[in-house]
Amino acid sequence: MEAPIVSSYIIMAGALAVLLQSAAVVVYVERRVAAFIQNRVGPNRVGPFGLLQPLADVVKLIFKEDVTPIYGNRVIHTMAPMFPVITALLTVAVIPFGDGLFITNLNVGVLFLLAVTSLGVYGVAMAGWASNSKYSLLGGLRAAAQMLSYELPMGMAIASTVLFATSLSMVDIVNSQVYWWGLFVNPLGAIIFTVAAFAEANRAPFDLVEAEQELVGGFHTEYSSMKFGMFFLAEYMHVVIGSMLITTFFLGGYHLPFAGYYAHILPEAGTWAKAILDIAVFLGKTGFMVFVFIWVRWTIPRFKFNQLMSLGWSKLLPLAILNFVVIAFILMLINS
Amino acid sequence: METFFFVFISTLAIGTALAMVISKNTVNSALFMVLHMLSVAGFYTLLNAQFLAVIQILVYAGAIMVLFLFVIMLLNLDEDEKVVSKIDFKQLISFTLALVVLAQLLYITGNYAGVLPELTGEPIAAVGTVEAIGDELFTTFLLPFEVTAILLTAAVVGAMLLAQKTSNVIDE
Numbered sequence: 063m064e065a066p067i068v069s070s071y072i073i074m075a076g077a078l079a080v081l082l083q084s085a086a087v088v089v090y091v092e093r094r095v096a097a098f099i100q101n102r103v104g105p106n107r108v109g110p111f112g113l114l115q116p117l118a119d120v121v122k123l124i125f126k127e128d129v130t131p132i133y134g135n136r137v138i139h140t141m142a143p144m145f146p147v148i149t150a151l152l153t154v155a156v157i158p159f160g161d162g163l164f165i166t167n168l169n170v171g172v173l174f175l176l177a178v179t180s181l182g183v184y185g186v187a188m189a190g191w192a193s194n195s196k197y198s199l200l201g202g203l204r205a206a207a208q209m210l211s212y213e214l215p216m217g218m219a220i221a222s223t224v225l226f227a228t229s230l231s232m233v234d235i236v237n238s239q240v241y242w243w244g245l246f247v248n249p250l251g252a253i254i255f256t257v258a259a260f261a262e263a264n265r266a267p268f269d270l271v272e273a274e275q276e277l278v279g280g281f282h283t284e285y286s287s288m289k290f291g292m293f294f295l296a297e298y299m300h301v302v303i304g305s306m307l308i309t310t311f312f313l314g315g316y317h318l319p320f321a322g323y324y325a326h327i328l329p330e331a332g333t334w335a336k337a338i339l340d341i342a343v344f345l346g347k348t349g350f351m352v353f354v355f356i357w358v359r360w361t362i363p364r365f366k367f368n369q370l371m372s373l374g375w376s377k378l379l380p381l382a383i384l385n386f387v388v389i390a391f392i393l394m395l396i397n398s
Numbered sequence: 399m400e401t402f403f404f405v406f407i408s409t410l411a412i413g414t415a416l417a418m419v420i421s422k423n424t425v426n427s428a429l430f431m432v433l434h435m436l437s438v439a440g441f442y443t444l445l446n447a448q449f450l451a452v453i454q455i456l457v458y459a460g461a462i463m464v465l466f467l468f469v470i471m472l473l474n475l476d477e478d479e480k481v482v483s484k485i486d487f488k489q490l491i492s493f494t495l496a497l498v499v500l501a502q503l504l505y506i507t508g509n510y511a512g513v514l515p516e517l518t519g520e521p522i523a524a525v526g527t528v529e530a531i532g533d534e535l536f537t538t539f540l541l542p543f544e545v546t547a548i549l550l551t552a553a554v555v556g557a558m559l560l561a562q563k564t565s566n567v568i569d570e
Contacts, residue, residue: 138425169527173452180460184432187464191425191471199471206464230528 074165077154085298086116092298092356099360120291128287131194138192143289145185146296152178153303156232160316160340164233171232172224175307176217179262183209185296186281193284201280204270204367208261211374212268216258218382222251222389223311236315241322244312250385252312254378259304261374264297266359270367305351306344313347316340404444411437424470428463435459447526 090105090113097104106112130136156171158164168174183206190202224230226247227238245252261268272280282293309315331339365373411434418430435458442451535543 135423135425138429168448170448170452173449173456173528177452177455177460180456180464183460183464184429184467187467187471188429203468203471206468210461210464 070165073159073163074155077157077159077165078151081151081154081299081302082295084302085295086120088298088301088352089116089119089294091352092359095353095356096360099357123288123291126287128289129284131284134194134284135192138188139284140289142185142189142192143285143292143296145188146182147292147299149178149182149185150296150299150303153307157306157310158233158236158315159344160337163316163337163340167231167233169229169231172220172230172235175232176213176220179216180210180213182262182300189285189293190281193281195284197278197283198281201272201277201283204277205264205281208264208268208270208370208374211371212258212261212378215254215374215378215382216262218379218386219251219255219258220311222248222382222386223255225386225389225393232310236310236317239314240317240325241320243314243317243319245314248312248385248389250381251389252308254382254385255311256308257378259308260355260358261370263300263304263355265301265355267362267365268370269359269364270370301352301355302348305348305355308351309344309347313351316344318343400444403440407437407440407444411441425467428467428470431466432459432463435463442526445526449526449528449531 093115094104094112096102104112105115108114108118130139153175155165156168156174158167186202186205186209188202190198190200190205193199223235223244226244227235229235229238260266264272272282277283282290285293314321414430414434414437418427418434421427421430435454439451439454439459442448442454
């Protein structure tokens with residue numbers, strides 16, 4: 063076991079700080095973009111352009127009464143909101159933000175990612191059960207079933223990307239896209255992964271977990287104050303993480319499009335300039351994907367639960383497997 | 399560092415295993431078991447088997463235990479329902495049998511101490527990687543691998559058959 067180097071600690075601190083703050087920023091952006099799409103004004107009263115609105119929301123949440131259902135399970139009820147936040151923060155460990163700017167380069171990075179994502183199910187299942195409420199239990203079970211089902215197409219879509227990189231390390235996957243992004247060579251995989259990422263983040267059109275007409279508030283019906291705040295935070299962190307993963311797997315990570323063809327023509331940048339450029343490109347793409355997440359939410363209506371399940375199991379999964387097999391054959395023919 | 403990590407992980411593994419058996423609430427037991435799986439994954443990491451560690455989390459903690467939890471939550475077992483009321487003859491026999499099995503296991507593992515080749519440095523780091531395991535699976539252990547695949551497929555088909563038999567409602 064080699065000791066972690068100092069720079070990885072610094073990157074970790076930076077990444078965690080950015081990720082935690084990003085939730086607040088994304089909440090603000092979502093409300094403004096939603097207002098824009100629906101021809102409204104949106105929050106614009108607190109601070110310049112309403113920029114301090116997330117801060118006001120958090121202060122309001124902190125001062126609310128923290129209610130635990132009497133017949134629920136107090137310990138699990140308290141622990142449940144921590145799970146989604148922890149799994150979201152763990153994911154950052156393997157994402158490369160720039161050339162050499164990663165916390166750790168695991169040789170099983172992709173599998174680590176899937177494993178951490180699969181642990182996120184516990185948060186919602188525990189929250190639903192510990193609340194001792196039928197709405198919560200149904201919401202929690204729905205959420206868990208949805209997340210389990212969409213993990214499979216997501217895994218197959220990632221597997222088709224791994225074929226191009228011939229490595230399970232995230233850094234190798236990003237570097238294999240220096241000439242052609244994953245989106246161009248593997249468009250079907252990109253679409254499947256994006257749809258699955260929406261479902262994993264429990265975002266519209268797959269937000270059946272909190273379908274108000276049927277389940278009141280879903281698994282967080284019985285949550286209030288900062289415990290609810292943590293679920294809220296986790297949801298937006300998962301949006302950001304999902305965008306980062308789409309960027310890493312299919313939008314070339316920190317590489318500009320077709321960078322391999324013209325990188326040698328450009329003037330040589332210094333270490334710092336290159337680091338800043340890489341991070342800017344990465345954050346730019348992530349920001350665009352976050353916008354797509356919000357855009358889709360206010361454009362496409364919610365699915366029914368049976369439609370969701372049949373989409374996941376009988377359409378996305380066979381399509382993802384077929385995509386994987388076809389790509390594997392083509393790559394074999396090219397290489398032989 | 400490694401010793402510290404080992405002691406930490408071992409304490410966690412034994413503690414969660416005990417808590418799983420002792421705890422009266424079934425949901426708590428299941429959650430302790432998840433923690434136990436995670437600490438076992440920690441052992442694999444210590445032994446340089448990163449692939450096994452991640453698969454342990456992915457398959458056992460991430461998928462199988464979720465299904466366990468589902469069943470327990472839906473059955474809604476009562477907390478007051480005592481599983482163990484008083485010690486009777488049957489339990490005495492099972493306890494003795496468990497002791498015998500434990501003794502046998504310890505005896506067998508004691509005989510095999512030192513049989514594995516000593517690996518240090520470069521080879522030990524490469525032993526648990528995905529490449530090494532993939533190579534072995536598709537060359538030396540190809541037949542067992544394929545047989546396992548067929549077995550799993552048969553199990554999936556069987557599960558689907560069982561599930562379809564009970565449902566008379568036709569989904570649209």
